[in-house]
Structures are given as structure tokens and as C-alpha cells.
Amino acid sequence: xxxxxxxxxxxxxxxxxxxxxxxxxxxxxxxxxxxxxxxxxxxxxxxxxxxxxxxxxxxxxxxxxxxxxxxxxxxxxxxxxxxxxxxxxxxxxxxxxxxxxxxxxxxxxxxxxxxxxx
Numbered sequence: 001x002x003x004x005x006x007x008x009x010x011x012x013x014x015x016x017x018x019x020x021x022x023x024x025x026x027x028x029x030x031x032x033x034x035x036x037x038x039x040x041x042x043x044x045x046x047x048x049x050x051x052x053x054x055x056x057x058x059x060x061x062x063x064x065x066x067x068x069x070x071x072x073x074x075x076x077x078x079x080x081x082x083x084x085x086x087x088x089x090x091x092x093x094x095x096x097x098x099x100x101x102x103x104x105x106x107x108x109x110x111x112x113x114x115x116x117x118x
Contacts, residue, residue: 020065029069030055033076037084047098048084049110057103079106087111 021029034050041048058079062072083106087093093111102109 021068023059023063026059026063026069026072027055029072030058033072034058034080037076037080041084041099044088045095046093049098049100051100051103054080054101054103083107 031050034048034055038048038050058072058075061079062069062075064071080101083101084099087099087108092108093099094113097111097113099108100110101107
């Protein structure tokens with residue numbers, strides 16, 4: 001208390017102890033973030049299969065204990081969201097399709113058209 005002025009100390013409501021996220025925590029966060037992508041694609045009537053290998057790759061690329069899950073958001077955008085955007089813009093996937101992403105290169109590896117008229 002002797003280091004800082006009382007005006008500064010009084011601005012704090014509580015002290016929160018930070019514990020670095022574990023890889024298991026990051027797997028759960030990756031699942032939640034991927035489910036958000038699944039939800040967005042569902043609105044376009046496109047299914048997205050989430051694999052354990054994909055989640056593990058995301059965690060591996062984004063694991064930096066000192067930054068928590070912030071890096072994961074960037075990794076998701078740079079890899080998964082960009083891959084999906086490319087195939088959406090190129091009309092390679094449409095309503096009724098199911099996609100899966102290769103965790104090694106983040107390319108769409110499986111596009112299954114569920115429409116009976118194709």
C-alpha cells in the first residue's frame with residue numbers, strides 16, 4: 001500500500017488471480033468458437049463437421065500461456081474462417097452441403113452435397 005497513492009488503490013474493486021489456461025481449457029474454448037462457426041453456416045443451411053484433430057491443431061497453433069485465448073481468435077480467422085470464406089465465395093459449397101476441414105492445411109477436404117437433384 002505504501003507504493004501507490006490511496007486514490008489509485010481505491011480504483012480497484014477486487015484482485016483477480018490469473019491462472020494460465022491449460023491445453024484442456026483451450027480445447028473447450030476451441031469447441032465453443034467452432035460451434036459459433038457451425039451456427040453461422042447453419043443459417044446458410046451448410047453443415048460443418050468439427051473433428052478432434054482440427055481442435056487439437058488450433059490449440060497447438062494458438063497455445064501461448066501468457067496470452068490466454070486471444071491468439072486463438074486470430075488463428076481461427078486466419079485458417080478456418082478464411083478457408084470457408086474462399087469456398088463460399090467461389091460457390092463450391094451451397095445449401096445442403098456438409099464440409100470438413102483438413103487440420104494440416106486448413107483446406108476443405110470433404111464437400112458432400114446432400115441435395116437429391118445434383
